[in-house]
Amino acid sequence: MTAYILRRLLLIIPTMFGVMLVSFTIIQFAPGGPVERVIAQITGTDVAATARIGGTQGGDFGTNASTQSNQGTGDAGVTSKYRGARGLDPEFIKSLEKQFGFDKPAHERFGLMLWNYIRFDFGESYFRDVSVIDLIKEKMPVSISLGLWMTFLSYGVSIPLGIRKAVNDGNSFDVWTSGVVVVGYAIPGFLFAILLIILFAGGSYFDWFPLRGLTSENFSELPWYAKIADYFWHLALPLVSMALSAFATTTFLTKNSFLDEIKKQYVMTARAKGLTQHQVLYGHVFRNAMLIIIAGFPGAFLAAFFAGSLLIETIFSLDGLGLLSFESILNRDYPVVFANLFIFSLLGLVVSLISDLTYMWVDPRIDFESREV
Numbered sequence: 001m002t003a004y005i006l007r008r009l010l011l012i013i014p015t016m017f018g019v020m021l022v023s024f025t026i027i028q029f030a031p032g033g034p035v036e037r038v039i040a041q042i043t044g045t046d047v048a049a050t051a052r053i054g055g056t057q058g059g060d061f062g063t064n065a066s067t068q069s070n071q072g073t074g075d076a077g078v079t080s081k082y083r084g085a086r087g088l089d090p091e092f093i094k095s096l097e098k099q100f101g102f103d104k105p106a107h108e109r110f111g112l113m114l115w116n117y118i119r120f121d122f123g124e125s126y127f128r129d130v131s132v133i134d135l136i137k138e139k140m141p142v143s144i145s146l147g148l149w150m151t152f153l154s155y156g157v158s159i160p161l162g163i164r165k166a167v168n169d170g171n172s173f174d175v176w177t178s179g180v181v182v183v184g185y186a187i188p189g190f191l192f193a194i195l196l197i198i199l200f201a202g203g204s205y206f207d208w209f210p211l212r213g214l215t216s217e218n219f220s221e222l223p224w225y226a227k228i229a230d231y232f233w234h235l236a237l238p239l240v241s242m243a244l245s246a247f248a249t250t251t252f253l254t255k256n257s258f259l260d261e262i263k264k265q266y267v268m269t270a271r272a273k274g275l276t277q278h279q280v281l282y283g284h285v286f287r288n289a290m291l292i293i294i295a296g297f298p299g300a301f302l303a304a305f306f307a308g309s310l311l312i313e314t315i316f317s318l319d320g321l322g323l324l325s326f327e328s329i330l331n332r333d334y335p336v337v338f339a340n341l342f343i344f345s346l347l348g349l350v351v352s353l354i355s356d357l358t359y360m361w362v363d364p365r366i367d368f369e370s371r372e373v
Contacts, residue, residue, distance in 0.1 A: 001360070005353070005357075008353045008356070009353070012346070012349050012350075015345075015349060016342070016345060016346060016349070017114070019341070019345045020110075020113070020114065020117070020338070020341070020342065020345075021110070023338065023341055024106075024110050024113070024338070027334065027337075028106055032332055033100075033102075033332050033334075034100045034126045034127075034332045034333070034334065035093070035096045035097060035100060035102060036332075037127075037331065037332050038096055039093075039096075100126060113338065117338075117339075117342050120133070122136075122335060122338075122339035122342075123335045123339075124335065125328075125333055125335055125336050126331075126332070126333045126334065126335060126336075127331055127333055128333070128336075132335050132336050132339045133339070135324065135336065136321065136324075136336075136339065136340070136343070139319055139320050139321045139323075139324045140320075140321065141214060142214055142313065142318045142319060142320030142321070143320040143321040143322065145214060145231075145235060146235075146238060146239070146242065146312065146313070146318070146320065149235060149239055150239055150242045150243050150246065151297075153239060153243050154243050154246040154247060154250060155250060155293075155297075157243075157247055157251075158246075158247050158250035158251040158254060159250065159254050159290075159293065161177065161181075161247070161251050161254075162250065162251045162252065162253070162254025162255040162257075162258065163254060163255075163258055163281065165177060165178070165251070165254075165255040166254070166255045166256075166258035166259045166262065167258075167277070167281070169255075169259060178252075181247055181248045181251050181252070182248060184244045184245060184247060184248065185244075185245045185247070185248035185249075186245075187244060187245065188245075189241050189242055189244055189245055189311065189312065190241070190311040190312070190315060192240075192241050192244050193237070193238070193241035193311075193312055193315045193316065194315065196209075196237045196240065196241060197211065197237070197315070197316075200237065201237060209233065209234075209236055209237050210233065210234050211316070211317070212316060212317030212318070213234060213317065213318070214231070214234050214235070214318060215227075215230055215231060215234060216230050216234070237316065238312050238313075238316045238318060241312055241315075242312050250293065253292060253293060254289070254293055257289040257290070257291075257292050257293065258281075258285060258289045260289070261285045261288050261289045262285060266284065267280060267284065267285060270283075270284050291359060294355055294358050294359060297351075297355055297358075310322035310323060310326055321340065324336065324340070325337065325340045328340070
């Protein structure tokens, strides 16, 4: 087991290198960038972005931006590679490139990024006056809350429901619950979220739940039991919206896994020995049937933790990592984009390893030492 864990941990290194290299290469050919974004804001109506450029140079850029935009330098060698840069001072463009690190060759920037990420130094955001790690920490509570509780809710309902559907395969309970689950899966989560807001968050009918935020403004003044109630009060509608379509896959996967195991010879033998239905299901069938469910846990957890919460965060004004990553991609805030990619890729690989180790806990017959990696 120790050798297998070590091999898997060592494989994380080339995997992460490949992920970051491919992503970095794609970014080099993607249109636009932080320099182009600043140029567009300078030459347009929004010149406030120049104040966000770090260092003492930011004030100079803001002061000279309006005059530089009217200076025709004619130095096409500097400005030609940036759309909209015609007429700007070449020195100003060079200062922008240096500010964002684009004065170095691509391979040097990639090597420096890897060296910093190995030490978990993610630098600072291009357009926010805060370090990337502080920015991620600020958004983390929302994403953890949504991802963790949605996964527990989904698995807590889907697994018992799938087991009962397998035991009652073909009867009325199985039929009507399948209909409910399929309809829930077909309804887009964001549309259901809007419906819940209209019905229960002061839209047109009842005003029972808050519309935005993870906690109330007076959260710090509440006693501990009221803080717990306030926390789940704010999470109720977002969790229901996210979990609506999450039940289907796990429920049917659980049902089919149990049906396959129930038909096997060892189950018939266990029943012939006089074991009860509960003993057969949870003493023999459960370990074998749950292996495939455990295999899908890492993907389900990460999807709920990150990508699956983007629209829900937007609708309910929850400022989490999903919304942060999406906005960072649109704004070409590369330090935030790559930091999120690095953290979630690393988290996915670690969770995948934990999933494999859980196999052995569920079924001790699995021997990782004899497997080839």
